[in-house]
Amino acid sequence: MIRKLFHDYHSVGFMLVTGLIMGVVYFCGYDMRIIFDVTKEANLAEDYSFERCDFFDGSWVYDNVTRPLYKEKECSFMTDDYSCEKFGRKEFKYQFWRWQPHGCDLPRFNGTSLLEKLRDKRVVFVGDSLGKNHWVSLLCLIDSWISEPSSKVVEWHGSLITFRATEYNVSIDFYWEPLLVESNCDDPIKHRVLDRIMKIESIEKHAKHWIDADLLVFDSYAWWLEPNMTLLGQDWGKPMGTNCFNETEPITKKGYWGNDTSTGLMRTVESVVQDLRKKNFKIEILNITQLSQYRKDAHPTIFKRHWVPPTALELANPVKTADCSHWCLPGVPDVWNEIFYSYIRYRL
Structure with a gap:
């Protein structure tokens, strides 16, 4: 499928490929905003070497000085899916x-x-609600850097949501396409179907909406899993039947990988990308899998809008309705975008 996509559409100038096996694999602010030393940044732009640094090997450090990078209530583009504070979360250490x-x-x-x-x-950004999570985070990050409200425009066109920063003539869009290929899940509102049907070789219907992009970010993984699959917490040292509900601290075990990590999928993506690079495609994999898996504390759990109101039984047992796939904002996707920014700023 990926090979066909690139073979048929040669006009894409740059593809960003990220990876996350925590429900998704990507193919392809704040009142006291930090003031930049322009001279220092200019020197950094010239001297910065990606070969010196592995962005994906590290640890989470508690930082209540420079974090969060924006506030949930002050982001013009925040949506209810990721607004944990709005929907009742009282513990904010995750930010x-x-x-x-x-x-x-x-x-x-x-x-x-x-x-x-x-x-x-x-x-x-092309993909599912985790791709949208990533996209909303980016808009929140740049929101406060555009002082004139009239310079920030959002338009909805079915599966396509377009954000424009008119002062820069920049468009940063999200396109709903959870399986990448044509399927019965393509409706951006009514897509919660268990009996999924897809046309495995058909991508043209969607591609016409993003083929003129200069930069594409793909994600697709969670929608290919069994619909009754749940994410449990037993590999965090918790009892069976528990999950991310009420978790308030990251995992600190060095080198931790979740049980749901698919190294086979990672190798497949790496192989495809290597083939594409040999054909002179400008493409990157940003494997954010492990750094995200440490953050069992940063999911919405029950603190989000519910598309279907929970039943009395579900309310009595909130673990069953906890969302352990998406991320509260501000939060983990902001780090994805810091890395994303680094690649665009210094390698694009």
Whole structure:
């Protein structure tokens, strides 16, 4: 499928490929905002070497000085799926963890630098609700860097949501396409079907909506799993039948991998990407799998909008309705976007 996508659509100039096996695999602020030393950043842009640093090997550090990078209530683009504070979460420690790679630092996120780098370009996130989680996080990160409200425009066109920063002529879009190929799950509202049917070789119906993108971010994984699959907490040292509900601390075990990690899928994606690079495609894998799996504390659990109101039985047993796939914002996806920013800023 991936090979066909790239074979048929040669006009895509740059593909970003990220990886997350915590429900998804990606194919392909704050009142006291940190003030940048422009000269220092200019030097960093020239000298920054990705070869010196593995962004994905590190640990989570509690940081109540520079985190969070924005506030949930102040983000113009926050949605109810990721608004844990709005829906009753009273414990906010999950907002104050910073990802610290071993032996180096992530470049500080600078919305102006990002928007300048993307000037006159179109970025499209293609995938499911975890891709949307990633996209909303990015919009929240750049929100406060655009001071004029009229310069921030969001438009809905069915499966396509378009954000425009008109001052920079930048478009950052999200396109709902959970299985990437054409399927009976394609409706952006009525897609919760258990009996999933897909046309495995048909991607053209969707591709026409993002084929002109300069930068694509794909995700697709969770929708290919069995619909009755649940994520349990037993590999965190918890009893069987528990999950992320009421978890308030990250996993600290060095080198932790969740039981649901598919190293086979990772190897498949790596192999496909290597083949594409040999064909001179500009493509990156950002494997955010492990750094995200440490964060069992950062999921919405019951603190989100429920598309279907919980029954009395479910309310009596909230573990059963806990969302352990998506992420509260601000939170883990902000780190994905810090890494995303680093690649765009210094390698694009």
